[in-house]
Amino acid sequence: MSEITLVDAVNMGLASEMEADPNVVVFGEDVGVNGGVFRATANLQKRFGSQRVFDTPLSETLIAGMSVGMAVEGLKPVAEIQFMGFVYSAIDQLINHASRIRNRTRGRLSCPMVLRVPFGGGIHAPEHHSESTEAIFAHIPGLRVVIPSSPSRAYGLLLAAIRDPDPVIFMEPIRVYRLVKQEVADNGEAQPLDVCFLLREGTDVTLVSWGAMIQEAMTAAEKLAESGVNAEVIDVATIKPLDMQTILDSVAKTGRCVIVHEAARTCGVGAEIAAQLSEQGLMSLFAAVERVTGYDTVMPLFNLEKEYMPGVDRIITAVKRTLEG
Amino acid sequence: MTSQNVKIVKKKHTAFVLDQQQVRSSVHFKILFHQILNADGLIVDNLPEFARQSEQLIALYRVMVKTRLFDEKAVSLQRRGQLGTYASSLGQEAIGAAIGSAMAEDDVLFPGYREYAAQFLRGVTMTDILLYWGGNEQGMNFKWQQYDFPICVPIASQAPQAVGAAYAMKLRDENRVVVCVVGDGATSKGDFYEAINAAGTWGLPIVFIINNNGWAISMPREAQTRAKTLAQKAIAAGFPGEQVDGNDVIILKHRIGQALSKARCGAGPTLIEALTYRLCDHTTADAASRYRSEHELKEQWQYEPLRRLKSYLHKIGCWSDLDEQNLLASCHEQIEKAVNQYLDTPSQPPESMFDYLYQSIPASLKEQRKSVIHWSKNSV
Numbered sequence: 001m002s003e004i005t006l007v008d009a010v011n012m013g014l015a016s017e018m019e020a021d022p023n024v025v026v027f028g029e030d031v032g033v034n035g036g037v038f039r040a041t042a043n044l045q046k047r048f049g050s051q052r053v054f055d056t057p058l059s060e061t062l063i064a065g066m067s068v069g070m071a072v073e074g075l076k077p078v079a080e081i082q083f084m085g086f087v088y089s090a091i092d093q094l095i096n097h098a099s100r101i102r103n104r105t106r107g108r109l110s111c112p113m114v115l116r117v118p119f120g121g122g123i124h125a126p127e128h129h130s131e132s133t134e135a136i137f138a139h140i141p142g143l144r145v146v147i148p149s150s151p152s153r154a155y156g157l158l159l160a161a162i163r164d165p166d167p168v169i170f171m172e173p174i175r176v177y178r179l180v181k182q183e184v185a186d187n188g189e190a191q192p193l194d195v196c197f198l199l200r201e202g203t204d205v206t207l208v209s210w211g212a213m214i215q216e217a218m219t220a221a222e223k224l225a226e227s228g229v230n231a232e233v234i235d236v237a238t239i240k241p242l243d244m245q246t247i248l249d250s251v252a253k254t255g256r257c258v259i260v261h262e263a264a265r266t267c268g269v270g271a272e273i274a275a276q277l278s279e280q281g282l283m284s285l286f287a288a289v290e291r292v293t294g295y296d297t298v299m300p301l302f303n304l305e306k307e308y309m310p311g312v313d314r315i316i317t318a319v320k321r322t323l324e325g
Numbered sequence: 326m327t328s329q330n331v332k333i334v335k336k337k338h339t340a341f342v343l344d345q346q347q348v349r350s351s352v353h354f355k356i357l358f359h360q361i362l363n364a365d366g367l368i369v370d371n372l373p374e375f376a377r378q379s380e381q382l383i384a385l386y387r388v389m390v391k392t393r394l395f396d397e398k399a400v401s402l403q404r405r406g407q408l409g410t411y412a413s414s415l416g417q418e419a420i421g422a423a424i425g426s427a428m429a430e431d432d433v434l435f436p437g438y439r440e441y442a443a444q445f446l447r448g449v450t451m452t453d454i455l456l457y458w459g460g461n462e463q464g465m466n467f468k469w470q471q472y473d474f475p476i477c478v479p480i481a482s483q484a485p486q487a488v489g490a491a492y493a494m495k496l497r498d499e500n501r502v503v504v505c506v507v508g509d510g511a512t513s514k515g516d517f518y519e520a521i522n523a524a525g526t527w528g529l530p531i532v533f534i535i536n537n538n539g540w541a542i543s544m545p546r547e548a549q550t551r552a553k554t555l556a557q558k559a560i561a562a563g564f565p566g567e568q569v570d571g572n573d574v575i576i577l578k579h580r581i582g583q584a585l586s587k588a589r590c591g592a593g594p595t596l597i598e599a600l601t602y603r604l605c606d607h608t609t610a611d612a613a614s615r616y617r618s619e620h621e622l623k624e625q626w627q628y629e630p631l632r633r634l635k636s637y638l639h640k641i642g643c644w645s646d647l648d649e650q651n652l653l654a655s656c657h658e659q660i661e662k663a664v665n666q667y668l669d670t671p672s673q674p675p676e677s678m679f680d681y682l683y684q685s686i687p688a689s690l691k692e693q694r695k696s697v698i699h700w701s702k703n704s705v
Contacts, residue, residue: 025496051496057526059519065485066492066523069503072474073433073493089515096479097486103681104475106466106673110684142682165684194687241687 003181009151010040010116010172013158014078016188018048021076024162026053028063028080028116037082038118038177064090064115068097071113076162084119084171085128091136098167099142114161114168120212120262121309122175124302130174131299132211132263137169138240138272144168145239146193149214151182156191157237163190173212180215194238196246202232205256205319208247208273210236213260213310220315229319239269247273248281255286256322262309265293287322356554358600359580360570364628366636373579379643385426385574386634386644389418391656392442393631395451396605398660399458403609407668411458414439416572416604419630420506420536422446423577427585428504434473435487435505437480439536443506447473451663452670462673462681481511484520484533491529491594502588503531504581510541512555518562521596525563528593532584533559535596537571538603539625543616559596571599572630604629675701 004012018024026044028036032055035042045053056063060081067077081087094115102110121130137145146161146168148154154172161168199214200221209217214235221231232250236242251257257277259270274289292310300308361370375381396415402408414421417439425446428434434447441454448469457464457476465475477483487505494501511517512535524531535555539546552558559566569576577599584595602625606613613622638644679686679694686694 057519057522059485059523061516062485062488062519062523065482065516065520066489069435069486069489069491070493071489072486073490075493075496077489092479092482092516093485096482101474102683103678104462104465105681106462106677107681108466108471109474144683194689241689244689 001183001185003183004151005178005181006148006151006154006172007038007040007177009155009184010158011042011044012184012186013155014041014044015047016186017159017162018044018052020188021162023074024052024076024078025070026078026080027056029056029058029082031055031080036080038174040116040172041080060086060089061093064093064098067113067115068093068101068111071111071167072101072109076112078114078116078162081115081117083125083129084117084131084133087115087117090115094137094143094167094169095140099140102166103142110165111167112165114158114170116170116172118174118177119171120173120175121299121302121305122212124305125174127301130302130305132261132294134171134239135263135268138269142166143240144193145171147171147173147211147237147239149173149176149211149235149237150180152184153191153197153235153237155184156189157193159188160190160193164193171211175212176215194241194243196243197235197237198232198246198250199235200231200233202230202254204230204254205232205258205322206247206250206254207231207233207258207260207315207319208236209233209260210239211262213262216310216312216315217260220312220319223312223316224319229323231319236269242272242276244273244276244280247277248284251277251281252284255284256319257285258290258292258315258318258322260292260310260315262294264296265291266296268293287324290318290322292318354557354560356556356566356568358568358570359576360573361576361579362573362633362637363570364572364633366633366640368637370576373575375578375582376575379638379641382575382634382638383643385422385578386631386638387652388422388425388442388446389574389631389634390652391659392418392421392445394653394656395441395454395660398664399455400605400609402455402664408455408459410608410610412438412608413605414441416625416629417536417538417601418442419572419574419577420534420599420601423574423581424504424506424534427578427581429501429585431472432502432504432585433490435483435490435503436474436476437483437506437508437511437536438476438478439508439538440506444473449473451660452666455663455667456670459667461670462677463670481507481514481516483507484511484517487531488520488523488529491524491531492527494530495527500589501530502585503529504534504585505531506534506536508541509535509537509539509546509549509555510544511535512558513541513549518558521559521562521594524594525559528591530588530591531594532581532588533594533596534581535598536601537598538601540603540607540613540617542607542611554598556596556598559594564594564596566596566598568598568600571601572628572633574630574634601630602628
């Protein structure tokens with residue numbers, strides 16, 4: 001078993017599920033011959049043919065809408081939106097149709113589709129390529145929002161997303177695409193949706209994060225350990241529906257919580273986690289819940305993206321504030 | 326472009342070769358208008374085979390009459406506070422009737438919201454439609470129709486979905502076709518353009534039908550686009566478009582039938598622009614008198630689809646006043662039954678808003694579900 005990157009793991013997951021289930025189809029802009037701008041769909045067309053792996057015209061509304069039509073007709077569409085900044089014209093289909101066709105028809109029709117969207121900053125990409133707008137999708141009832149943070153998680157969660165009977169927005173952190181390598185077995189085994197993963201056990205503070213920010217959270221935890229602070233790190237993974245119990249259990253143990261996300265602060269998913277902590281975990285808390293997030297600004301062009309994105313120092317400082325309380 | 330800078334392009338992965346001949350030649354297209362049964366009930370073109378069988382015409386007439394009476398009843402229920410906002414199909418019954426009778430059972434219909442006649446012929450019940458507009462999701466849980474999509478309110482958003490369903494049929498090499506119905510207003514939306522473009526690109530088994538009833542709420546057809554026809558939009562998408570008299574059920578069924586056969590044998594999509602008129606308000610929440618002249622409305626009544634068919638049936642001696650009386654009585658009886666069934670259907674239980682959101686309820690929603698049950702019992 002060789003070590004692979006997150007984008008390789010996505011590719012391996014797609015191939016594995018296409019092999020296992022003839023109903024899986026993969027499409028989007030430049031995903032066919034070109035293999036995707038990030039190479040996530042490389043060689044899939046060669047292997048599975050141009051009917052099951054195909055390029056669409058430049059039409060994001062179409063990509064989302066046809067996913068709905070295909071899913072209701074019994075296919076398992078796994079569509080790619082090239083970059084986060086292009087997903088917004090697909091939102092009409094997600095809010096008005098994908099997320100509610102099961103409910104509207106009382107279960108007569110359903111929509112098992114996956115929309116893959118690369119997101120996040122940190123790779124000096126052009127304008128409109130680097131935002132983290134997962135909260136928009138998390139706000140839509142009926143959707144699942146899943147964000148892997150590592151190659152192994154990407155493989156296992158993607159399989160689960162494709163097998164899930166309901167629509168999943170699968171957001172892939174661009175910065176981690178080739179940042180880390182991991183041994184991932186191509187064994188067709190899915191990892192569970194709707195649960196958080198405990199990445200590091202600790203006793204003094206709970207760091208809650210997802211996606212690329214897991215890198216910073218883990219580094220901060222290592223550094224904190226040097227000064228004797230033992231941080232627990234939780235990878236939320238499924239942003240919606242949110243597994244609050246795992247976070248509550250951790251905070252019951254540590255008494256402190258710092259939520260780290262790259263997305264803008266106001267109405268970010270961190271706000272929801274903090275609100276639920278105050279509703280259900282207040283008595284466990286020794287200090288106010290801290291959020292370390294992107295700013296409530298437009299994502300800057302890449303000269304300033306490092307300033308925008310939460311770094312290890314900001315996390316450590318927030319943790320220290322909770323310890324002072 | 327001169328011949329010097331025209332390149333011969335031979336791409337590895339496409340069959341498209343741009344040659345000098347193609348660049349030099351102009352492209353011409355025309356949009357034909359088809360009609361068989363005119364407003365006076367006269368046959369003005371060759372009768373297709375099905376229309377030589379009076380029982381087929383009578384069947385179409387029956388569903389058109391039923392739909393008109395149903396519409397009338399639904400509007401009156403709304404006026405009496407027994408139904409929510411309702412979108413009538415008054416004047417446009419021929420389009421739905423033709424679609425419903427031309428489609429095969431396992432084809433898939435993506436309706437807008439004025440295709441009741443098509444839905445009725447495809448197994449959707451009058452009770453379903455009343456439940457839908459009466460605020461009950463069960464109205465989209467068709468008992469007798471497993472494939473079709475429910476009514477689509479966000480304009481044109483059904484078109485990309487229809488393309489997806491047609492792609493699935495083509496991929497699986499099925500003998501099925503998708504019919505996607507939109508209004509004239511929808512043809513201004515990006516969804517529509519993206520959908521027809523992709524359908525043309527892939528040669529999908531799909532028929533697009535535009536119910537051009539002249540009005541997108543208060544926006545008249547002329548103010549929506551400078552294009553002379555809506556049918557010509559298909560030309561830009563690479564497949565044929567045509568106009569038909571949308572009040573002539575014979576030409577509608579004939580041309581839709583041909584488009585379906587063409588799609589079924591792999592020859593790709595067709596767009597049919599059916600020219601009709603919205604004799605009703607946009608919905609019961611609208612008052613068209615604010616923006617539309619009485620004169621125009623009055624004039625349009627002479628083209629409506631039922632009278633001309635009835636007059637033709639009379640003329641060929643297969644429809645009597647007694648037949649008409651019997652039909653009206655039978656429709657009223659069916660409608661009364663549907664209304665009673667609708668009024669007797671209880672609301673969905675409050676927790677149902679959670680029960681169909683996902684296949685199984687996520688743990689995070691269990692508390693909220695309990696809460697809605699609690700407050701439904703304990704609120705004063």
